[in-house]
Every structure is written in structure tokens, then in C-alpha cells.
Amino acid sequence: MKRLQPLDAPPLESSPWGLAMRLLEALLLLWVPGSLCLSGPSTVSGAVGGSLSVQCRYKEEYKEFDKYWCRQPCLLIWHQAVETRGANVEVRSGRVSIVDRPEDLTFTVTLENLTAQDAGKYRCGVATILQEEGLLGFLPDPFFQVQVIVPPASSSNSSTGMPEPLSRQQGSQLSSIHFLLLVFLKVPLLLGMLSAVLWVHRPQGAICGETQPA
Numbered sequence: 001m002k003r004l005q006p007l008d009a010p011p012l013e014s015s016p017w018g019l020a021m022r023l024l025e026a027l028l029l030l031w032v033p034g035s036l037c038l039s040g041p042s043t044v045s046g047a048v049g050g051s052l053s054v055q056c057r058y059k060e061e062y063k064e065f066d067k068y069w070c071r072q073p074c075l076l077i078w079h080q081a082v083e084t085r086g087a088n089v090e091v092r093s094g095r096v097s098i099v100d101r102p103e104d105l106t107f108t109v110t111l112e113n114l115t116a117q118d119a120g121k122y123r124c125g126v127a128t129i130l131q132e133e134g135l136l137g138f139l140p141d142p143f144f145q146v147q148v149i150v151p152p153a154s155s156s157n158s159s160t161g162m163p164e165p166l167s168r169q170q171g172s173q174l175s176s177i178h179f180l181l182l183v184f185l186k187v188p189l190l191l192g193m194l195s196a197v198l199w200v201h202r203p204q205g206a207i208c209g210e211t212q213p214a
Contacts, residue, residue, distance in 0.1 A: 037062065037142040040124060045149035051112040054146055056124035062142070063102040065126050069109040072121040072145070082109070083127075111148070119150040 039057045046052030056067070068083040082093040084100040084107060091098050100107040111118060125143030 038144040043147045048153045054109045062126045067107040
């Protein structure tokens with residue numbers, strides 16, 4: 001016999017199990033260096049004094065959300081370099097500019113007057129998951145990681161055996177620290193929230209020690 005579902009049963013997406021699945025999907029993003037929602041070049045390069053552009057592509061469901069570009073580790077204190085303000089409007093912050101082209105499902109970031117210190121890891125991201133789920137500060141935005149390479153103007157450093165610039169070493173260390181914070185702080189918080197959702201919506205008859213009246 002086919003089991004009938006109550007007419008007032010909420011859809012799966014709005015049920016506790018639906019929310020739990022969304023939380024688990026977001027949890028998986030913590031272990032991925034990029035996001036399936038975004039795509040773009042993994043590496044770009046430009047000469048000192050020149051410029052380079054990075055084009056990031058996103059899915060159609062993210063057309064209405066703001067896009068941003070920031071340098072890793074992109075901490076929660078909002079160390080964002082630049083963020084869009086509507087469609088087809090170029091926003092500039094110093095030597096960095098960004099423009100969103102929703103008709104092409106892309107946004108483009110341009111870095112001008114490059115210096116050796118600009119080399120490092122960056123993100124092109126979409127500010128969406130935090131707002132959609134109301135979990136600001138717990139889940140990461142969809143983003144795509146880009147490695148920016150700026151070769152030095154001369155090879156004097158390599159020929160003399162000079163060490164790598166300190167700023168690049170510090171950027172790599174901060175990126176590792178941010179990943180550890182995601183794993184050891186945000187993952188337990190997310191699992192705790194998931195447990196709370198399932199506990200609140202548990203079947204009442206499943207409470208240990210509860211007896212039914214005769």
C-alpha cells in the first residue's frame with residue numbers, strides 16, 4: 001500500500017532535513033579550494049608596472065548578488081579589495097577595479113601598475129550563501145582562488161641567491177592559518193547547529209523514558 005503524506009507537510013527544502021542537507025553541502029565547501037558555483041583562471045601573470053585582468057564566471061542564479069575580489073586569507077574583518085555596486089558599473093579602489101556583466105554571467109577584475117608585492121593568492125567571490133541561509137559568519141561565500149604571479153623586473157634576486165620576499169611568505173602563512181580556523185572553529189559550530197536543528201524537530205515519541213497513557 002502506498003504511504004500517503006500529510007497535506008500540510010512542508011516541502012523538503014524547508015523541512016529540518018532539507019535544512020540539514022543544505023548545511024552539510026555548505027560544510028563540504030570548507031574542504032574545497034574553489035567553488036563549483038564559480039570558475040575562472042587558476043593562475044594569471046603580469047609584468048611589474050603593467051596590468052592584468054581576471055574574468056570570473058558565475059551561475060545565473062547569482063546574477064543579483066554582489067561580487068568581490070580580495071587577497072587571501074580574506075578574513076571576516078572584511079579585508080576585501082573591491083566589491084561591485086550593481087550591474088555594468090565599474091568600481092575602483094586604488095589600483096584595483098571590478099565590474100559585473102550579468103548579461104555574460106561574468107565579472108572582471110583589473111589590477112593596474114603592478115608591483116612585486118601584488119603577487120599572491122586572491123579570491124573572486126559572490127556574497128550569497130551567508131545571506132541566503134542567515135548564517136552570517138559561519139559559512140564561506142562561494143569563491144574561486146586565483147594565483148597572481150608578478151615576475152621581478154630583473155633576475156638579480158635569483159642570481160644572488162636572495163630569499164623569497166617576506167610579504168609572500170607571510171601571505172602563505174596567513175592562508176594556512178585561515179584554513180585551520182575554518183576547520184577547527186567553523187566546522188564544530190556548523191555541526192552543533194545541525195545537531196540543534198535535528199534535536200528541536202525530533203519525534204516527540206522518541207524521548208527516552210516517556211510512556212504512553214493506558
